[in-house]
Amino acid sequence: MQDKDWIILQVLYRKKNITKxxxxxxxSQPTLTNRIKQIEEEFGVKIINRGRRGVQFTPEGEYLAKCADEMLVKMQQIKETVLNMSHQVTGSLRLAVSNYFAQHKLPTLLKLFKDQYPNVEFKVTTGFSKDIMNVFHHQDIHIAFIRGDYSWPGPKHLLMEENICIASKEEIKMNDLPSLGRIEFSTDYSLKILLDSWWRENFSQPSFTSIEVDRVETCKEMVRNGLGYAIVPSMILNGFDDVHKIAIKDSEGKPILRKTWMLYSEESLEMNIVKAFVHFIESIVLPEIT
Known part of the structure; x- marks a missing residue:
């Protein structure tokens, strides 16, 4: 079995359709079908049955498909170990990154790192921080970048902090918020819990949501056009000088902060590529917030 054969089983099991x-x-479909037949001949079993509803895996085929993930991860680990033995910074760095950090911060960092280590490639998974933590726990990821506070037993570095702000086109008073139209956006669960808790501590009635959007970028454009107010991390508003901002505070009068963290494991530092990237982030990012 070659690496590409395990990839074929992995993809076909997920798609359940030869064409897809x-x-x-x-x-081509004939090439894929022919390769499946060769795998069946190699193991001496029937792997799939094709029908009107697509591909159905036999018990033997399902077992092999489930082995594909493990085999591909193991092969990747073997390759990384061999590359690591040469003491060179090379190979593929696997990152799981929160959406905002991936959009606004990560591209520049990866460019600078690749300028130093041109033989490095990147595999990046993005999403809400809660989903990133799940990926980090259950998949073969070297380093995660998340926003918000999550439990992690391994090393973690604080990269940045930002205020949570009430943003509006016109100046508004805090006491008037329950009667004003709020623009809400789909966000990470930890931020939603944080904002809901702050609201309950300060108001006896729920906020009046006038607009709901799926992206924070859409939300801030709505705010910019005077369609309501929003409660957002301050970095979202960078470059929006025509928007009024009020930093929210806790019951003790301290600013409520949104933190961004870099997470990794002690074991991953044994890899040259991970160690180099962690040191790079520490030297580039950490001095900016101290």
Missing amino acids: ASDHLYV
């Missing part, structure tokens, strides 16, 4: 799998793998 061949499109995903950029191979």
Whole structure:
């Protein structure tokens, strides 16, 4: 079995359709079908049955498909170990990154790192921080960047802090918020819990949500056009000088902060590529917030 054979099983098991799998793998359907037959001959079993509803895996085929993830991870680990033995910073760095950090911070950091280590490649997974933590716990990820406070037993570095702000086109008073239209956006669970808790501590009635959007970028454009107010991390408003901002505070009068962290494991530092990237982030980012 070659690496590409395990990839074929992995993709076909997920797609359950020859046409979709061949499109995903950029191979023709006859080529994919022929390769499946060769795998069946190698193991001496029937792997799939094709029907009107697509591909159905046999028990033997399902077992092999489930082994594909493990085999591909193991092969990747073997390759990384061999590369690491040469003491060179090379290979593929796997990152799981929160959406905002991936959009606004990560591209520049990766460019600077690749300028130093041109033989490095990147595999990046993005999403809300809660989902990133799940990926980090259950998949073969080297380093995670998350926003908000999550439990992690390994090393973690604080990269930045930002205020949570009430943003509006016109100046508004804090006491008037319950009667004003609020623009809400889909966000990470930890931020939603933080904002809901702050609201309950300060108001006896729920906020009046006038607009709901799925992206914070849409939310801030709504605010900029005077369609309501929003409660957002301050970095979202960078460059929006025409928007009024009020930093929210806790019951003790301290600013409520949104933190961004870098997480990794002690074991991953044994890899040259991970160690180099962690040191790079520490030297580039950490001095900016101290």
